[in-house]
Amino acid sequence: MNPTLNFIEKWFTVFSLVFLTGILRWSSLFVSPDAKAVSTDEYNPFDSINSLFQYTIYAVSLLLLLARGKSSFRTAKGQLLIWFLPLMAVVSFLWSDFPDDSLRKGIATIQTSYFGLYFASRFRLKQQLQILAWVFGIVAVLSLIFCLLFRGSAIETGANAGAFRGPFTQKNLLARIAVLGLIVFLINALGFPRRRAVLWIGFGINLLLILITTSKTALLLLLMVLVLLPFYKALRWKATITVPIAIMVIVISGSIATLILTNWESSLTAIGRDPSLSGRTGLWEAAIEKIVERPWLGYGYQGFWRDGGGAASIWLSEGYKPPHAHNGFINIPLDLGLIGLFIFLAILTVSYVRAIGYLRSGKTVLELWPIYYVTFFFMYNYSENTIIEQNSIFWALLVSVALSTKQHNRIQPMQPKV
Known part of the structure; x- marks a missing residue:
């Protein structure tokens, strides 16, 4: 392949993934630093620029997929389950309370999915990791610079006073990005000894971002990353029942700890009251009651948490407007019903099993x-x-990982170096 075209395509991919992190909206400049403040739809001048980026990225990635039609199709059918959820999001306009919105956002989800297909079909997993190191390095550095230059916007007030949110609307969004960046840099640092010094610096910057967000969930995930490392490596040993059982115990324990920490953090201010009256348990209970009302197909993709939607009674009882259920396993039935939740769990199970097979094969x-x-x-x-x-x-990365592990077992297409 032409080296110039290869270079351009690599940096197109880096830019596209940076865009998908949401950092280029610089949202915290236009959103109140108090998460429970009355929200107003402030004009964000970067939205029109981001819309242009969105249309361009998806148009170019679609053209690139069509240009490599056979390879793209071969990769796409590697896990057909992964396509059911975005397709369901699109057709949910048929039962959504806001059909136009569900259709528009469902189409954008299809586009996000086929970008993940492009990433999987165009680059091997080794190359994907190298690209992701650039992506999360850029995002981490930009976030850190933003925190230094725009402290008034970058630091939250109210219930999370003092926590850094950087250029994102809420501290947990920055923490989530930083945890994923930390995982990417950890694996790269252990896998590429010649670049280890630079990669450990990237690891350190992401660790710093996690600490200044004060996110307990992110810290727990960091601990899980370190604890699971030797156990995941041990999956390459000869068949033994001990390792899978140990991993299951760690993941389940971590899940329980996440639930406790998530609610305990906000319940500390509720001393003297029933802890269930604060935190997220009340939000979850109210959301589950809404799921029972429309259990199978939900309220349509992203048709629940908007003005005039099913969330109105929840917002009234909570006293503020949470944008989602703060729990993906509860939120997806609100969007796509229990059928959508079942499809997602099936996708995750298949992806995990294949990830184990991919690990054992390398x-x-x-x-x-x-x-x-x-x-x-x-x-x-x-x-x-x-x-x-x-x-x-x-x-996009879940789609890429799901399709890349299957592709690895069947074909290793010729790819240029990254």
């Missing part, structure tokens, strides 16, 4: 990426909504 640290990403995706959905979002790096 000999380097780099093969840890798929299983680490699926674990990250599963764990973070206990406190945030990370399952299926349009223009989201998290969903």
Whole structure:
């Protein structure tokens, strides 16, 4: 392949993934630093620029997929389950309370998904990790500079006073990005000894961002990353029941700890009252009651948490307007019903099993990426909504990981160096 075209395509991919993190909206400049303040739709001048980026990125990636039609199709059918959820998001306009909105955002989810397909079909997992190191390095440095230059916007007030949110609307969004960046830099640092010094600096910057967000969930995930490392490496041993059982115990314990920390953090201010009256348990209970009202198909993709939607009674009882259920496993039934939740759990299960197979088939640290990403995706959905979002790096990477591990077992296409 032409080296110039290869260079351009690589940096197109880097820019596209940076865009999908959401950092280029610089949202904290236009959103109140108090998460529970009355929200107003402030004009964001960067939205029109980001819309142009969005249309360009998806148009170019679609053209690149069509240009490599056979390879793209071969990769796309590697896990057909992964396509069911975005397709369901699109057709949910048929039962949505806001059909136009559900259709528009559902189409954007399809576009996000086929960008993940492009990433999987164009680059091997080793190359994906190298690209992701650039992406999360750029995002981390920009976030740190933003925190230094715009402290008034970068630091939260109210319930989370003093926590850094950087250029994002809320501290947990920055923490989520930083945790994923930390995983990427850890695996790269262990897998590429010649670049270890620079990669450990990237690891350190992301660790610093996690600490200044004061996110307990992010710290727990950091601990999980370190604890699971030797156990995931041990999956390459000869068949033994001990390692899978140990991993299961760690993940389940971590899940329980995430739930406790998520609610305990906000319940400390409720001393003397029933802890269930503060934190997220009340929000979850109210959301589950709404799921019972429309259990199978939900309220339509992103049709619940908006003015005039089913969330009105929840907002009234909570006293502020949470944008989602703060739990992906509760939020997806609101959007796509229990059918959508079942499809997602099936996708996650298949992806995890294949990630184990991919890890066992390799000999380097780099093969840890798929299983680490699926674990990250599963764990973070206990406190945030990370399952299926349009223009989201998290969903695009799940599509990429799901398709890349299957592709590895069947074909190793010729790819240029990154």
